[in-house]
Amino acid sequence: MSAPVIVIGSGIGGLVTALALAPRRVALVTKAAPGGETSTFWAQGGIAAALGDDDSAALHLEDTLAAGDGLCDRQAAEAIIAGAAEAIGFLQRHGVAFDRDGDGRLARGLEAAHARRRILHAGGDATGAAVICALTRAVAETPSITVMPDTEVRRLIAADGAVCGLVAAGNGETLTIPASRVVIATGGLGGLYEISTNPPGNFGQGVMLAARAGALLADMEFIQFHPTALAADLRPLPLISEAVRGEGAVLVNEKGERFLAATPGGELAPRDVVARAIAAQIARGGRVYLDARQALGRGFPARFPAIAGICTKAGINPAEELIPVRPAEHYAMGGIAVDQRARTSVTGLWAVGECAATGLHGANRLASNSLLEAAVTGLAAARDIAGLADAPGRPLPSACLPRPARIGIVRDIVSRELGVLRTGAGLRRSIEALLALVEAEEAASDPALVALSIAVFAHRREESRGAHARSDFPLKKPHSARQAMTLSQTLAAAHALCHTPCRRSA
Numbered sequence: 001m002s003a004p005v006i007v008i009g010s011g012i013g014g015l016v017t018a019l020a021l022a023p024r025r026v027a028l029v030t031k032a033a034p035g036g037e038t039s040t041f042w043a044q045g046g047i048a049a050a051l052g053d054d055d056s057a058a059l060h061l062e063d064t065l066a067a068g069d070g071l072c073d074r075q076a077a078e079a080i081i082a083g084a085a086e087a088i089g090f091l092q093r094h095g096v097a098f099d100r101d102g103d104g105r106l107a108r109g110l111e112a113a114h115a116r117r118r119i120l121h122a123g124g125d126a127t128g129a130a131v132i133c134a135l136t137r138a139v140a141e142t143p144s145i146t147v148m149p150d151t152e153v154r155r156l157i158a159a160d161g162a163v164c165g166l167v168a169a170g171n172g173e174t175l176t177i178p179a180s181r182v183v184i185a186t187g188g189l190g191g192l193y194e195i196s197t198n199p200p201g202n203f204g205q206g207v208m209l210a211a212r213a214g215a216l217l218a219d220m221e222f223i224q225f226h227p228t229a230l231a232a233d234l235r236p237l238p239l240i241s242e243a244v245r246g247e248g249a250v251l252v253n254e255k256g257e258r259f260l261a262a263t264p265g266g267e268l269a270p271r272d273v274v275a276r277a278i279a280a281q282i283a284r285g286g287r288v289y290l291d292a293r294q295a296l297g298r299g300f301p302a303r304f305p306a307i308a309g310i311c312t313k314a315g316i317n318p319a320e321e322l323i324p325v326r327p328a329e330h331y332a333m334g335g336i337a338v339d340q341r342a343r344t345s346v347t348g349l350w351a352v353g354e355c356a357a358t359g360l361h362g363a364n365r366l367a368s369n370s371l372l373e374a375a376v377t378g379l380a381a382a383r384d385i386a387g388l389a390d391a392p393g394r395p396l397p398s399a400c401l402p403r404p405a406r407i408g409i410v411r412d413i414v415s416r417e418l419g420v421l422r423t424g425a426g427l428r429r430s431i432e433a434l435l436a437l438v439e440a441e442e443a444a445s446d447p448a449l450v451a452l453s454i455a456v457f458a459h460r461r462e463e464s465r466g467a468h469a470r471s472d473f474p475l476k477k478p479h480s481a482r483q484a485m486t487l488s489q490t491l492a493a494a495h496a497l498c499h500t501p502c503r504r505s506a
């Protein structure tokens, strides 16, 4: 019998991969309960899929490339967008009931920077919850999948450029698991930021695992800040989906001015444009609100039941009152560099979902392209793994369990220096501080390593493009390319910048 494939993480990426591998044996290792602590659960808007009669993959590609601001990998984007129908069919077969219109066709919503209504949703604005409920049920009913809940993977073990196992903490024990096929599906890195829409425990552990195993990382400087998180004293910050603006809600400041009225696209301009405009209002001491009173009014709770519930909990009636909003870290465009089969640069290691950098998003993600990307790449990884012969087992080198990560000190640095608007001096300060934390090899070393990658990539990008904005380089360069580096290269770049000798390679 084949050794099980290890899938790490139970958001949409991990669940789709595990289900698509059936009947091949899978061990689904996940930090909380299946589907728990996932960004997937919180997804509101839906999944972009060009399935309408007025739409096409070419139009969806055009919008994706425009949002990506010159840095998308066109071929990767074409392949992912072309995979939409298969991915939606897979989700439906596994129990996801997308909303339908009065004629029984799939209902399609509009979101920022999409030229067509193409956002499929479920339960109104509870798409992610619907996906998690259906797929976790399907996993529970699939005998080939063994779920290992409450188990946190802290290191991959690799030898000669190939994965051979992992070390995890589960139920108070250290688990050393041999494995020659590992799929990382650990989601985003919002936990590195004080203000984020992501579950706080997701701080890019998969990126760290892959980097320490020698994998290439790509596009780490591109972090998307969602313009309209609810400005409340909550962590993570709940999101007021773009779809609300898609239905006509407008942004106003404390004086009631529509400060985006003259911006091309207005409230539905690309996310980075809207986030920077809101951040500028807040930086001058102002406040920003979403006004849905005219566009939706009493219809708000019916169209957006989950968001209406969030507002009610915060004491706001969105049908009659303004909703206070602010930007919050939301999505990492970069991560572990993968090809179209979701393979990383390390043999036996795949990455799917938000932790992977496929090249689809370029410098900025088009809204609702991420659930699509996670589902399509999950299917691609499963197909690739299923086509491979079993790898021979290897003796496992000894490995110890690192201590649980300490994030607080890293979060302070990241929130101060790696936000919506960056400066060369701030990036340099963050690199010095983070490099010391990485090399101290204490409990902050793992999150510091992910943050250091963001800072080094951002420092090397001397321009403003997509989600990456620098006050000292406010313009786009005429020629620009994606960046990719291993951890050794990132550390060498950091040392060169700090004028300190490299202490070790990784």
Ligand SMILES: Cc1cc2nc3c(=O)[nH]c(=O)nc-3n(C[C@H](O)[C@H](O)[C@H](O)COP(=O)(O)OP(=O)(O)OC[C@H]3O[C@@H](n4cnc5c(N)ncnc54)[C@H](O)[C@@H]3O)c2cc1C
Pocket (backbone or CB within 6 Å): 008, 009, 010, 011, 012, 013, 014, 029, 030, 031, 032, 035, 036, 037, 038, 039, 040, 041, 042, 043, 044, 045, 046, 047, 048, 127, 128, 151, 152, 153, 154, 185, 186, 187, 188, 197, 198, 199, 202, 205, 206, 238, 239, 330, 331, 352, 353, 354, 355, 367, 368, 369, 370, 371, 372, 374
């Ligand atoms: C509030 C919100 C709204 C969003 N709305 C949309 C939307 O409408 N449309 C859209 O396309 N995208 C949306 N996104 C983005 C999208 O939800 C995510 O990009 C996507 O769900 C990521 O899926 P994933 O499977 O990669 O990761 P996740 O769903 O985040 O799952 C990660 C999994 O990995 C586990 N994990 C992490 N580290 C470890 C470890 N070391 N060991 C074991 N397990 C680990 C976690 O516990 C979790 O199970 C939204 C995101 C947020 C936060």
